[in-house]
Amino acid sequence: MPRILISDGMADEAIRELEGFGHEVVEKHYSQDELLTGVLNNYDAIVVRSATKLNEKVLSTIDVDNGIKFIGRAGVGVDNIDIKEATKKKIIVCNTPQSSTQSVVELTIGHLISSTRHIVKGDRKLRENIWAKKELRGTELAGKNLGLIGFGRIAQGVSKVASAIGMRVHCFDPFLNKEIANANNCIIHTNVDDVFKNCTHISIHCNLNEHTYHLVNEERINMMPVYGNDGNKCGRHIVNCARGGIVDEDAIYNALKNGDLSSAALDVYEKEPLEKSKLLELEDFHGSPHIGASTIEAQNRIGNEMVVLLKDFFDGKRPHSALN
């Protein structure tokens, strides 16, 4: 009977379904120190979110014959899994890339509007009994250029909603599907800098890797125009609901502090949980605690997709989202 470890939680319904297939499901979170003792050799498969780090050290403890043979990432980003080491140990790695798309799209649009219309600050002031109507004059998104760094499923969803709002969408993606970009009526750029040079609003939708680390930096922020396409001085706005580290948080802090940046909304951080960040001292910083996929719908879809991946794997088939 296959033993499956659910390390960072999963939707109840999916767990019941796996048990219905006769699998033994253990819901338990091991610390990084515990993982190094070789506990994963007691399981056939593990399902993680982002909290459990399956790095080279942890995976090196795996016994190729008796340890886990399947790593399921309940979510998209696999930067917490050393896929190279997993391959060495003959462990297959799968993620659930489509399940959280809609949730991240909606959070991105929410952060864009919250930032430009001071929704968070407005509520904060009201709770301080300050009717800050005059100081909360914002700007419209309509008539402005939105730059999307990366143009996968999430960016395509953001593009559709932003277009309905009346924004003009620009994009850069080294792996761009031009047909999709054209169908979305996007202006395609061939390098990152040109997106920044054209857009007052930038949203990040790429993976974290050595090419994208600190992609949003002081130099690029200062390339952005402060006047919108419609001639209104809307300032510069950055949203990151992708991965921490793509945005240089020190550069964001300095740019907000000296007025080069009008707002920054971050859902993800270089070090999570975010603790005592100096960003939290600034009025025009908007933070959320990595909740891009934190919806009932996304978690249910992730659970359903993971059940299919595990079923296929234990049935001897190659799971549809295998990454190695």
Next chain:
Amino acid sequence: MPRILISDGMADEAIRELEGFGHEVVEKHYSQDELLTGVLNNYDAIVVRSATKLNEKVLSTIDVDNGIKFIGRAGVGVDNIDIKEATKKKIIVCNTPQSSTQSVVELTIGHLISSTRHIVKGDRKLRENIWAKKELRGTELAGKNLGLIGFGRIAQGVSKVASAIGMRVHCFDPFLNKEIANANNCIIHTNVDDVFKNCTHISIHCNLNEHTYHLVNEERINMMPVYGNDGNKCGRHIVNCARGGIVDEDAIYNALKNGDLSSAALDVYEKEPLEKSKLLELEDFHGSPHIGASTIEAQNRIGNEMVVLLKDFFDGKRPHSALN
């Protein structure tokens, strides 16, 4: 030389333009007590936003021959102007109905997503050094029914964006243009109750009058389903960026308190500025201080439209948005 009083502010560019026409423009806010002393007889026209109340008592002080002959409302709602009394005094009343449409559309969508994804609460918790990722599980808008009360320009704009997000839009408007509703692919209802019975998310886009006062009440909140069209338990959500008084704030407080309502986002209140409201004690209340039209773009458009209205009036033409 016509003398124009700008009572609650107007975009600088518009004021310069009026002066360019040779008008004398006075920027001054009189208290309600001062207005009762007949100061408006020193002007030919007045431009107000919502702060100045031109009620029956104030307008009764106007001398038909020497007092103001034009009231311009820089904005949409004219509930602060007694149009009947103005007509008696032969004063023409105009508003700028289209200038703030886009700004209110964007704020409404922003509040909808902020509410369902806990954007405000997430930022608040981060500033308290609490990484509240787990308690901030939200729900998607996609797959849910959005009910719009009123289907004028703003609701049509909200409908377009909400459809792009993946919501199914329902509406009720006693003056409904069916062609427009059909073109927006809206489900048309013939009474208010049916919208509440079908929708987990409701947004208000009607005027305040004797028919719409406390239209959102305890009974109607409890008519709303708590499960979305997609089968997910998303709870009930109310947004009001239209006018205070349409929503019964006590009913909202009680429903949030006892869990009948999952979130309420209000930009407008029965009494403004909002002071020491018990709503502010609740985590799932989201407030903004009447900033629907508070954008650079809306204020510029309002100013430009007011210049045209005043120019036409003083040229002896009937202004295009005359309400009496």
